[in-house]
Amino acid sequence: MNKTLYTVLAYLKLTKPIITLSVSFSALTGFVLFSKAFSDGWLVVYLGVLLIAAGSSVINQIQEADSDKLMERTRNRPIPTGIVGKKQAWLWAALLSVSGALILGYQFNLLTSVLAVFTLLWYNGIYTPLKRITPWAILPGALVGAIPPAIGWVAAGGSLIHPHILFLSFFFFIGQIPHFWLILLRYGEDYQKAGFPSITSTFNTEQISRLTFVWTTATAIAAVFLSVFGIIKSLTIAFIILGLSLVLVISFYKWPGIKRPALVNRAFMIMNLYFLLIMLLIIADSIL
Template identity: 35%
Template sequence: MSLPAPTPADAATAPARAGRRGLRATAGAYVALTKPRIIELLLVTTLPTMVVARRGLPPLWLMAATLAGGALAAGGANAMNMVADRDIDRLMKRTEKRPLVTGAMTPRAALVFALALEVAAFVELWLAVNVLSALLAVSATLFYVFVYTLWLKRRSAQNIVIGGAAGAVPVLVGWAAVTNRLALAPLVLFAIIFIWTPPHFWALAIRYRDDYEAAGVPMMPVVTTIERTASEIIAYTAALVV
């Protein structure tokens, strides 16, 4: 059975349909650039910290403003990470479909987008929450991009041990959003997440060891044995429990 021939109406609407598909694809690429699942993980630590700091449920507007600013800051940091890592992302199966690898956007467009997110995050947190939370959020981005991504990631097997500090900052942001200061309690929460981060990422690195080796990233399982990495995971986990 042959397919029906396209009608004049089909031909007339085809460009519009193609345009909508292109717009959706572009929007999807920008969303992927922010690594939404990582943002979710970071915000999961922010909200409970706000509840602890308040000793109850904070005002809805404050929670919304803090989470929005945190999402913008984390999204910008993740986008900058993709810009910096685009050369090694194309070498790893896990990351070969990222927007800058597939050509869905240019590095310049991605960098402009990332910087816009960071500016928006700082302004939003400063105006809607407080300046301390804004400074903490931006400091996490600077640490993640310059210390972890550009310096440690390709040079040291301890990259995630030190660089993981950036992922612990959201608890400080959450506490500062409620109290406008820091205290011992949020620093303890920071330390817990800081210690949790290496074993979590080393477990993933074992799974993707071949990818990291192909890209020349000195993750723990690449530069030493799986057994040694497992021992480090156990040691950090024990420290976390203690």
């Protein structure tokens, strides 16, 4: 592979593109939910959140570079392998983060930019260091997934204390928890090897899988309540969400005790697909 292309791909990998694209899409969901259309600025809010989320991801990889060397899952990342130096990574993170914050602040309002910067500071300044202290860092860390929809909502002109965005953010908050349990089921030993406190030392695999099922069910129930809170207005879409939520719960019904990595990976994909479909349905309901 061409060396220049290899380096470009390394810098791209630092941004965790799949995660950042998902985060940006949740912000777009909040934007369309308020504006009821792909009104002026929808692409800008997507780009702004994408840039600052990418910058946050780069900072995270700088912070955890030493730990990443010790874990099978992360040892081939650009910084542990030496493809990208920490100084270059910091410059890349600054360029991305500052650009995102300026774009959001200039195009929309100060609160939009402040929320985005707060998310970065919370993720990199609170959640990431807290992972070294307690295995329950996911609880405050889940806030990171709840804020992006609010960023989009506020960018479109919505109030931060409106019940619709508060409940939508709550839904995304709840959904972060089973994601974390799934990662623990798959990579718990890896985390312990790198020195992270892990609940795998407190709970066995069966107990963690039961917790995953409980939080997955809570996520499905929260999705159904989107129509109760008036976020979803179409009866047809409400029934589709009900059906998807039932499928999600049923697919996890026999989960307690599952240990095979292939099944954990499958469950992770199902959860990600579920969230993508819910966001698409919220957008469809808003514009139709």
